[in-house]
Amino acid sequence: MSLLTVDALSVSFRMPSGTVKAVREVSFAVGENEVVGILGESGCGKSVLLTALVRLLPSNALVSGKVFLRGEELLTLSERKMERLRGKKVGFVPQNPGTSLNPLLRIGSQITEAISTSLRRSHKRAQAMVSLQQFGFGEPWVIFRAYPHMLSGGMQQRVLVVAGIINQPRLVMVDEPTKGLDPSLRARVVEVFQEVARLPNTALLCVSHDYLVLQRLAHRVMVMYAGELVEIGSTKEVFHTPLHPYTVSLLWALPERGMRPIPGTSPSLSNLPSGCSFHPRCFQARSSCSVDHPSLQRISPGRWVRCPYARF
């Protein structure tokens, strides 16, 4: 049985300007110990997807579908049970380390606060120290007493990782861990998450627009465009033999692969194109593409693509 199974998950928001369809019919599974990456650009719905899985969306969100964590359905769980599950069974490492820590609390109390079991304070403290040390803080007692502003961005990120994994959750979800970091810091952050992935019985679901990071971390990659999954495959398959025209174009746009921009702009999630969402920007669009909405087709075991004209 999979650790996490997501079945036809959709999320929309009712706004004055219309309905925003942020996530549309997303289905996938994450196995025990597996590292899965979600590749997509800003505004494609990938952060909404993660937030929906832990049920932390604002109240105007309309969510449908099913989410199973080791067989337990999360979307119908009572809020109290869900609260107990967050952090304990599912760890979440948010974007923006700068704004995700409480500036008025010492690092130590922010980490021990995350420990869900009823341990004595001294035990919690010891546990936090061990974890801090594990994630590269040579003198954890110094960090323990520090306030967030005293730490660099990279250190803050590692503190959030420690808080996210301290209860040894089976699944750790990570949102854009390397956004805006310079190469040295980015390399260090990737090492930290490789470390997380090596923890026993820990699966990782990592959202990013940085393909190098996913290439280094993930076993499998899912590509998201305009709220839908358009391609799923092993990391090697997706990056070496991409099938969906969007994945192909996205890789062409990278400076190291030719820097050819994708024509046009991402569609607004409140006003999606008819037929295939990518057809206005697609290099091989046919007339039928603006009419028929393609479904996700299975090409080979574990390999899925949402384009009837993908070359394979």
Place this chain on the structure above:
Amino acid sequence: MLAFERVSKVFEKPQRIKALEDVSLTLRRGITIGLVGESGCGKSTLARIGVGLLTPSSGRVLLEGRDIQKMQPRERFLFHRRVQIVFQNPLRALNPLLPIRESLLEGVRLHRLLDDKGEKRWIRELLEWTELDPEILPRFPHELSGGQIQRVVIARVLSLQPDFLIADEPTSALDPSLQSSILRLLENWQKKRGMGLLLITHDFAVVRAMAQEVAVMEKGRIVEYGPTEKIFAEPEHPYTEKLLRDSLLPFGLMVK
């Protein structure tokens, strides 16, 4: 030519920091120099000194051989048209209370480059260049997406037809496909107008795709400088090697 000549900068407050030490760099028209280094190495300080937003503690900035500190007001005014800057955070570069049309024309009007008819034509041309929808002209900055705003900022800067442009991390807040379209835009403009471009970034892939020359900065000093291909093929300074290695990320697919 825009030349930094042995430029140093010391900030006294809140504590004494040597941000730049003895930096010399010459930007010629038609050339792109990539300036790379970690966050906090002094890249942005150099950018601000280059456009005259900061004064060097010692050393000089020369435009066609003329020290910008010694320029008379009229000459200095012209300098500010000829040397332009694009910042990383484009939202802060636009006046939130001005419609996009006014922001685009501010510089052109200040420098009295065009009459009314010319303005209209010029705006149309600028929008075409930057692939912006004329629909955005009456809107305000907060109504645009990040990619659109960076295009507006670039359109505004290019509207003055600068001879030199310093771009400080112009695309690091953007997605890969937006990044490539904005970089292509700068590249095309540069080729057409022969502008000199100092491209500050921490992304080696961008430098490799855009720059003819690379300067590597560590703690306020330029530790290596040379043709792009040479820097990538045989870096001489250990710091350059480290940066290159880091930008490729730790080797090997992670497999349990």
